[in-house]
């Protein structure tokens with residue numbers, strides 16, 4: 001109840017802001033994707049900018065600023081043909097074209113890490129083009145619908161999660177081994193490692209919660225519920241301050257499965273710091289990721305009716 005109550009409060013606060021001279025919607029802009037590109041699900045930034053974004057037709061695009069816009073940067077499989085794949089919105093072509101669904105950037109090595117729903121964990125160098133597969137399964141079983149990748153601050157491990165296998169996984173670049181950290185997740189969606197590398201958060205869309213798995217310290221190798229939601233949490237990103245941003249789709253009608261897209265900011269103790277509804281710009285379209293970069297907030301959505309990257313100046 002208290003969650004719903006604060007949601008209502010947030011909406012009231014937004015309405016009030018809109019009456020005031022500086023309206024929230026004035027601070028919203030859309031960066032168009034190239035013609036045919038849809039479903040910008042996840043982002044990453046390098047030292048000089050970006051974002052990089054993974055789209056429905058299997059491309060990873062890179063933003064080169066307002067004059068040039070988004071350009072082709074990389075792709076996940078040698079079988080990807082631009083003729084067949086560019087602009088396609090047919091999920092059945094995923095195994096041919098790839099679907100980069102989660103991104104994170106390794107500042108130390110200048111490499112982009114990619115969780116591809118069909119091809120596993122890949123890494124892409126600074127020149128882009130075809131990514132290199134680092135891991136495509138665990139214990140001889142292929143990953144199914146890998147969803148998200150989060151690097152620890154020291155880049156000693158990449159934390160992944162597999163949607164269909166419903167597990168939280170770790171890839172160690174030194175040993176090149178994948179290990180299972182947690183199983184039996186319910187709609188695993190996003191991962192993020194804490195700023196000091198002590199724990200990783202993993203979201204469960206169906207479970208409507210985030211679990212915290214301890215990587216270090218006295219609680220090492222144990223998990224606990226970090227926060228629960230009256231909605232479906234998707235991807236999680238870490239801010240410069242060590243807070244986390246979660247894209248949460250609140251179900252507003254059980255029979256139609258209509259959603260209210262929101263962003264929830266949580267501190268490292270699991271306390272909600274802010275909750276913002278995005279329906280004025282996103283209507284009832286579910287969102288997948290919110291990431292902060294230089295004081296702006298980039299919004300991702302996996303759906304093919306989303307043909308732009310939304311950027312809020314304040315949240």
Ligand SMILES: *[C@@H]1O[C@H](CO)[C@@H](O)[C@H](O)[C@H]1NC(C)=O
Nearest residue numbers: 088089090091092093094096
């Ligand atoms: C989607 O792709 C599959 C496999 O290529 C094909 O069989 C199917 O007809 C396509 N669907 C549409 C709506 O184009």
Ligand SMILES: *[C@@H]1O[C@H](CO)[C@@H](O)[C@H](O)[C@H]1NC(C)=O
Nearest residue numbers: 138139140141167179180183
């Ligand atoms: C993978 O194999 C190891 C060693 O045999 C085992 O301990 C672990 O439980 C297996 N994990 C899965 C997910 O099957």
Ligand SMILES: *[C@@H]1O[C@H](CO)[C@@H](O)[C@H](O)[C@H]1NC(C)=O
Nearest residue numbers: 152153154156195196197198
């Ligand atoms: C990073 O690695 C250094 C050297 O191995 C270690 O001292 C430090 O604790 C690590 N930091 C984190 C956040 O893991």
Ligand SMILES: *[C@@H]1O[C@H](CO)[C@@H](O)[C@H](O)[C@H]1NC(C)=O
Nearest residue numbers: 251252253254255256257258
């Ligand atoms: C949910 O949607 C159904 C079908 O459109 C509608 O009849 C019903 O009134 C809606 N419920 C609420 C609470 O809005």
Ligand SMILES: *[C@@H]1O[C@H](CO)[C@@H](O)[C@H](O)[C@H]1NC(C)=O
Nearest residue numbers: 280281282283284285305306
């Ligand atoms: C929401 O609706 C408005 C007005 O119809 C439209 O301009 C906007 O593109 C929609 N947003 C999304 C994410 O589809």
Ligand SMILES: *[C@@H]1O[C@H](CO)[C@@H](O)[C@H](O)[C@H]1NC(C)=O
Nearest residue numbers: 282283284285286303304305
């Ligand atoms: C976009 O597509 C999603 C998924 O089909 C749907 O729920 C949403 O209502 C659509 N948004 C708009 C603005 O049409």
